[in-house]
Amino acid sequence: MRNGKRSVVLIGFMGTGKSSVGRRLAQMTRSPRVDIDQMIATTFGMSITKIFARLGEEQFRKEERIVLEQLDAAEPSIIVTGGGVILRPENVTRLRELGTIVCLTANLPTLLERLGRGSHRPLLRGENRREVVERLLREREPAYREAADLIVDTSGLSHDQVAQSIQDSLALCD
Numbered sequence: 001m002r003n004g005k006r007s008v009v010l011i012g013f014m015g016t017g018k019s020s021v022g023r024r025l026a027q028m029t030r031s032p033r034v035d036i037d038q039m040i041a042t043t044f045g046m047s048i049t050k051i052f053a054r055l056g057e058e059q060f061r062k063e064e065r066i067v068l069e070q071l072d073a074a075e076p077s078i079i080v081t082g083g084g085v086i087l088r089p090e091n092v093t094r095l096r097e098l099g100t101i102v103c104l105t106a107n108l109p110t111l112l113e114r115l116g117r118g119s120h121r122p123l124l125r126g127e128n129r130r131e132v133v134e135r136l137l138r139e140r141e142p143a144y145r146e147a148a149d150l151i152v153d154t155s156g157l158s159h160d161q162v163a164q165s166i167q168d169s170l171a172l173c174d
């Protein structure tokens with residue numbers, strides 16, 4: 001699959017490596033990197049955890065939508081999204097306008113290991129992390145698959161290997 005110098009949009013569940021792979025891919029392709037969560041945190045002047053705690057998830061989702069609309073489709077970039085971006089079908093439509101959608105996945109043990117115990121992720125703060133991860137994965141899996149132009153299983157791979165595999169699959173060049 002070729003990408004034709006459009007943006008590359010990374011989607012996928014928490015812990016699949018979107019941020020780190022996005023950073024590597026941006027370096028490898030000498031493209032700007034846009035991180036939606038970072039933009040939202042900057043807008044509100046607080047961390048994602050604080051936004052969830054003080055303003056609520058709905059407010060976060062509204063801002064996520066606004067930020068997506070504001071991105072410039074003419075500027076090919078590496079766009080890193082938060083794991084819940086696919087919850088709104090209109091977000092997926094927008095992401096398709098912006099570029100080629102690459103979904104990162106990982107098997108459950110890998111995800112649980114990467115997500116660790118203490119987390120800055122507000123959705124994983126409760127008691128039974130494994131149960132929450134399993135439930136969210138079940139709920140979201142179809143939407144990730146439906147949205148993706150390309151799916152890359154990152155289990156057992158380094159961020160470099162994942163970025164290289166995306167670059168090869170999309171024949172990205174700078």
Ligand code: S3P
Nearest residue numbers: 013014037048082083084121122
């Ligand atoms: C979320 C994932 C997080 C962040 C927020 C909500 C989700 O991003 O956007 O905590 O709903 O899965 P990461 O996927 O980068 O952890």
